[in-house]
Every structure is written in C-alpha cells, then in structure tokens.
Amino acid sequence: MLMQRWTPRDVQALINGLRTEGVRVLGPRVGDAAILYDEIETLPIGYGDEQAPGHYRLTAREDQSRFGYNLGPSTWKQFLFPPEEAIFRVQDGEFISCREQPERMAFLGVRACELAAISIQDQVFMGDFTDPGYASRRENLLLIAVNCSQASGNCFCASTGDGPAVGVGADLILTELRPEDPYYLVEAQTEAGQSMISAVGGPAAAPGEIDARDEALAATRLQMQREFATEGIAEALYAALDHPHWDAVAERCLACGNCTQVCPTCFCSSTREQVNPVSLEVTHMRRWESCFTADHSYLSGGVVRPSVKSRYRQWLTHKLAGWEQQFGVSGCTGCGRCVSWCPVGIDLTEEVAEIRRSV
Amino acid sequence: MARSDRPRLAVFKFASCDGCQLSLLDCEDELLSIAERLDIVHFPEASRRMLTGPYDIALVEGSITTAHDRERLTEIREQSGFLVSIGACATAGGLQAMRNFADVSDYARTVYPHPEYLSTLETSTPIADYVAVDYELHGCPVDKYQLLEVVLAFASGRRPQIARESVCMECKARGNVCVLVAQGQHCLGPITQAGCGALCPAYSRGCYGCFGVKEQAQVGPLIDHLRAHHGMTLSQARRSLRAYNPAAEPLQIIALQCDKDDVSGSKKGSGGHDG
16 A cells, blocks of 8 residues: 655644634543543653553653654544533523534544544444434544554453554554654545545655564564463353352452443443533533443442442443444453552453453 | 422531531522522521521431530431431541541640530441431532532432442543552542542542542452552551541451551561551
C-alpha cells in the first residue's frame, strides 16, 4: 500500500487544516496527572505513562514523541455516547426533541483497541436498533488512528486480536517512528483519509521505513506482559457460574463501577425525568449506568443482583461471553483500562485465568 | 394555588451547624417557586412566622444528643406526614458523634468550666434511631438540588430520584482523573454515595466521605487496599471513617476493626501502632 512520510509539522498541518474547515479535533491533552481526550490545537510532546493494576502515573519521556503515552482514563465513547444527554423535553404537553445538529468531529490518536471498541459500539447503537443521536455523531466523524509503538503494563490487545496494529475502520493511520526525532508513516483507508493526505502532502515512504513500522509493531506485541486465553471463554465462564473464585473477587471488589465507566465498550445507560423546579418543564435525561449499581438490576419488587459477587459475575460474563451471543464478538478489546483504573487493582485477565484454571 | 391548599413544610434543627437547612435558603433562583408551591409554615432560620402542626413534610436536620431533643423529635414525628432527615448529622450522627467513641464526661470537663450544668446523652445518633423516617438525604451539607428533588418529590407524591451509587460514577461522568489510581491519594469515593458531583476529586483531592456510605459499600476492602498499597495508617483509617458519618454502620464496623488491629499490633510489637 502506498504510504506517505510526514514530519511533526505535517501532523500539525493536518490539525490546523481540519480546524479551519470547522472540524472539532479531539485528541490527547495533558490533564490532572493523566492523558485525557479533549478538544486540542496541538499534540503534547514527550509524555509517557507507567501502568499496573490499580496504578497509573503520567511520566516524562526523554524524547519528542507525540504518541508515546498509552491509554488514559478517557475513552472516545464520551463523545459518541456522552455521560449525560437530554433526549426530549415536555413543555405544555408537547414532546420536543433535544437532539442537536451534530458537529463534525475528528478523533486523533485512536489506538487499535479503541478502533475495535468503536466498531463494537457501532453494533450496539446502530445494529438492530438505531440510536439517532449516536448515529448522527458517528456519521460526522473522522477517525485518525495511530499504531502503538509501545504497550503499557496493562495492555493485552494482542491476546484479544484487536491490536497493536490498527485494523479496518480508520480513515487515516499514523505510525510514529524514531521518537527522539519523530516522523510518521501515513496511510489512508478511506476517501476521506486520502483527501486528508492530499491536503497535507509529503513524500512517499521508502520501503525500509515500512519495514520499520512492522518492526515497531512486533516489538510492541512482545512488550505486552499480560496474556489472556480467549478460546472457548464463553463456555468456560458459563460452566463456572458457581466457581468459588467469584466469592474471592467479591471480597476485593468495591462495586464502585469504575471498570464499566472507563470501558470503551460498556454501553449501559438509565433514563430519568428531570423536573425543572421553577418552570416544571420535564426533560428526559439519559446517563451512563453501571451493572455494579443496585438500580441497574432493580425491577418491581427488588434488586435482582443485590450482592457484589452477582454484579461482578454479571459484568465479566456479559463482557466476555454474553456479548458474543448478543453481538457476535467479545466485549473486550484488551485495552486494559479496567485493570488500571480499578481502585483496588482487580485484574480481569488474572480473574479469568483463575476461574478457568480449575474448571 | 391558594395558600391553604399547598402542602405545609416545616424545618427543624437538632445538634448541627445549620448548613443543611441553609441549603434550602441557598436555592436562590428556585426559592420563590418553592414558596409558591409549598406553604413554609415553620422555618426559624428564615422567618419569624412559626405555625404549629400538623405538617405535610418535615425536614429534620441534626443528630440527637440530649434527652430533651429526643422528646421534641417524638412530637415532631407525631405532627408530620413525611419526615425527611437531611444531612450527615441527621442520618449518621455527624462530626459530634466522635463522642460515641470516647468518654463524653471527659470532653465536657475539657471544654466547659462548669460541666455540671450540662445535660447530655452519651452518644450522638441519627434521627432514625428514635423515630420512623420516610427518607434520608445524605451530605455534609446536603446538595441543594438533591434537597429540591426530595422536597418536590414528596410535595407531588412521587419517589425522589436520588442515586445510591458511588462518587466514582460522578467522577467518571465529569471526566475527573482518579486521584487514588493516578496520585495514590486516600480517596473514600468508591464507598461514598454520589450527590456532591465529585466535588473534591474535581479539585484533585480525595473524597472525605461526607455524603455517607453508598449502597453495598465495601468499606473493608477499600481500607485494606489503602493500608497495603497507599501508606494509610490505622490512625488515618480510623479518623477518616469516624469523621462525617461515624454512626453509619458499615463505617463503624471497619473503624472498630482498626481499633482491634491497633491493639493486636501493639501487643505483637509489630509496629502496627501509629497513634
């Protein structure tokens, strides 16, 4: 495939060009002690991170890398499926849609596991039933992906088969090479991507540079410390619903919901009527929900999953087993966020291994 | 609505700082609308007009610390349709419940020149320990929007929509970076009920737990983890669990466990004692 070679200045030209066209460019920003996804004008330079179960530290790299960080707590889902969204309001007995005209967005720096997660949420929100808000935002979106040149301590996308090389679905794919003085290999997967390349220009990449990309990806794969056996996982989990290890996890799990809120595929939401105390206007609000709350499984008469054990088991078996039946794919893309951002460091890969070990 | 048709609202105070009932006055934009829909018949903090019961809705702030308060509370209960206790004092004893873990006469001697004039109970306890409570609203102080929601819900005969989930849920929705994971701070967010909008973590400070315990709070596992991995001492653990909501049972149990660990640590000479 034809590839261009860009300098950091070319990447900046891409950002500037998109912004001039009125596209909201969303990408990495250095926030409070972590890389966050937000509206950006430039890319942060020389940041990395250190991750382990329940542990994240933003670090300084001694190079000029723009994509030398791994995943932070932000996910792209916050822009496509916002944490809180007004659906409709009722005024004087009239139902009025709250849907806004979608803005054009570009996600810059989408990793392979994240691209896979977006494709999973596409199935959820635009599969058998279409969520109009999600669909309109999704249709006005450019995806600029980045191949990972390093893995964090919690990455396991090689095990799930979602990375580290970016798969299909991106408009443009960048690979950052030689971090001390970076340059970028750029390839388009769509027409929109091709026109972004044309707008910026740049020379064609040399064959040796393309080899360098493959070597970088191979090194990233080797760097991953976590392994996760996906074969036969649905059957194994369903066969282990009474496994004693669920009780052991429940002794550590806080049922706080963090894992679900940072998961790029978790899609649960709840709705409620918000009453304006002055005008008495009612707005139908949708917000992120989690299978770790009592309200999530509240049906008339009580909570179906009252114990922490039942909630953790629900989350894990849905994510890794039920999802396959529902959507034809696993709900896990190996990003490792649930491992990093669990306050007590519960590690999905280890829990699954434990549950599979003695069944 | 004619004043006589409106639900009658009363506000009462027990041992507390007044901060929760002030949250009602703090509803500046909404206050006139509330006053049009409810007849505020007893609210000494706001008006000299203080009518007698019965009341449709009673908001009760503060904890019970004297025998006299206990009697007064019983009368309020008899006069009230819905009784809603508001704030950490009314729902979980408040800061003043630190007496529950000490000798109150020691405190009295230290603070007052003539403690013999004091008549006080040994403990500071929640409203629900003495009378039936229809709803408990957490917070130190309560959040004014949650307070509005509860008042309007009871006034219109529906259930209040107050989430019982963790502060973490609000933290993530707000886009805060977890101060526990990214900075190793001692944060009580995972066991604390949402409602504050994750205020402290939004300013890079761990949650103090002022909104009380969430549903299914896993207090022990969080404290174990903070002690094992983030340098929390037994003394810090006890103090954080006995700060705002000391009478909340899940916090009490683990605080007592910390006391026991402390004693056994000192006996073994393992250096577990830290003050």
